[in-house]
Amino acid sequence: LFRDMIRDMNELGVETIEKQMSVEAGGAHLTVLVNLNALRDESGNYIGMVAVLDDLSHLLKTQRMFAWKEVARRIAHEIKNPLTPIKLSAQRLRKKYSGKFQEDGHVFDECTSTIIKQVDELKTLVNEFSSFARMPASNPSPNDLNEIVAETAALYKAGARKITFEVSIDKRLPILNIDRDQIKRVLINLIDNAIAAVSDDGIVRLETRYAEGLQLAVIEVIDNGAGIPAEIKQKLFEPYFSTKKAGTGLGLAIVSNIVADHNGYIRVKDNAPRGTRFIIELPVKAVAI
Ligand SMILES: Nc1ncnc2c1ncn2[C@@H]1O[C@H](COP(=O)(O)OP(=O)(O)OP(=O)(O)O)[C@@H](O)[C@H]1O
Numbered sequence: 001l002f003r004d005m006i007r008d009m010n011e012l013g014v015e016t017i018e019k020q021m022s023v024e025a026g027g028a029h030l031t032v033l034v035n036l037n038a039l040r041d042e043s044g045n046y047i048g049m050v051a052v053l054d055d056l057s058h059l060l061k062t063q064r065m066f067a068w069k070e071v072a073r074r075i076a077h078e079i080k081n082p083l084t085p086i087k088l089s090a091q092r093l094r095k096k097y098s099g100k101f102q103e104d105g106h107v108f109d110e111c112t113s114t115i116i117k118q119v120d121e122l123k124t125l126v127n128e129f130s131s132f133a134r135m136p137a138s139n140p141s142p143n144d145l146n147e148i149v150a151e152t153a154a155l156y157k158a159g160a161r162k163i164t165f166e167v168s169i170d171k172r173l174p175i176l177n178i179d180r181d182q183i184k185r186v187l188i189n190l191i192d193n194a195i196a197a198v199s200d201d202g203i204v205r206l207e208t209r210y211a212e213g214l215q216l217a218v219i220e221v222i223d224n225g226a227g228i229p230a231e232i233k234q235k236l237f238e239p240y241f242s243t244k245k246a247g248t249g250l251g252l253a254i255v256s257n258i259v260a261d262h263n264g265y266i267r268v269k270d271n272a273p274r275g276t277r278f279i280i281e282l283p284v285k286a287v288a289i
């Protein structure tokens with residue numbers, strides 16, 4: 001790689017060159033900006049090269065997220081507009097002509113009610129789109145993360161299926177500056193995914209941990225379900241990516257948005273011997289913005 005870049009530098013006769021590329025590191029795909037600079041001493045003799053690598057993955061992810069939000073907002077807007085007149089027209093037809101057709105009465109009835117029903121379904125879908133696009137900015141306040149985790153877990157413990165919920169909290173965790181509702185939303189999305197991934201006797205585990213040295217609060221949602229193939233791991237956090245029949249694919253997009261809003265970091269790992277772990281790290285000290 002460097003050799004190629006140095007050759008380009010020589011051909012172009014320049015002292016510095018920049019190139020964006022994707023590399024694989026530890027199973028993850030990273031987009032990095034490579035910057036090569038020729039070093040010279042005071043008399044202009046070449047003494048070597050300096051290479052600077054910048055990880056752009058996070059920046060690109062944020063940019064893509066913004067682009068998706070914009071798309072979602074426009075689609076929602078454009079689709080929503082004609083829906084009301086379509087529905088009203090179908091309702092008006094029903095009111096005016098219902099019972100007026102002798103033979104084909106049932107056809108008229110079926111068709112108009114299908115129109116009305118489908119319009120309602122479209123409306124629900126569009127509303128989900130636009131709620132994603134208009135997700136409120138987070139409103140952080142001092143909160144006990146362990147309490148939020150316990151509260152969320154309690155919502156599931158009474159569930160119908162036989163899934164085992166395990167909760168392990170680190171009592172040393174300090175109070176964090178976080179948005180309670182949004183962190184709950186994160187947990188609910190991750191737990192819903194975990195439940196969908198495990199079989200009836202599966203285990204879903206919630207963990208909090210205080211990484212004191214790094215000043216990080218760590219939350220993990222672990223399942224012993226089907227696991228996630230490597231090629232899917234990359235697309236996971238993108239909006240509208242789903243492998244489920246009725247999935248919107250917005251769950252993890254929303255999760256990663258909220259985590260980013262909290263200056264945190266989320267990643268996904270394989271669980272041993274099977275299943276998946278989602279790991280969230282949140283800064284303990286408030287970060288000045
Ligand atoms: N714990 C998990 N185990 C296995 N696969 C997962 C897990 N969590 C997420 N996935 C995969 O990631 C995809 C995207 O998840 P995401 O929550 O964004 O959307 P979804 O769950 O499909 O839809 P929705 O959240 O609207 O129900 C899922 O369709 C699934 O394939």
Ligand SMILES: [Mg+2]
Pocket residue numbers: 189192193251252
């Ligand atoms: Mg989901």
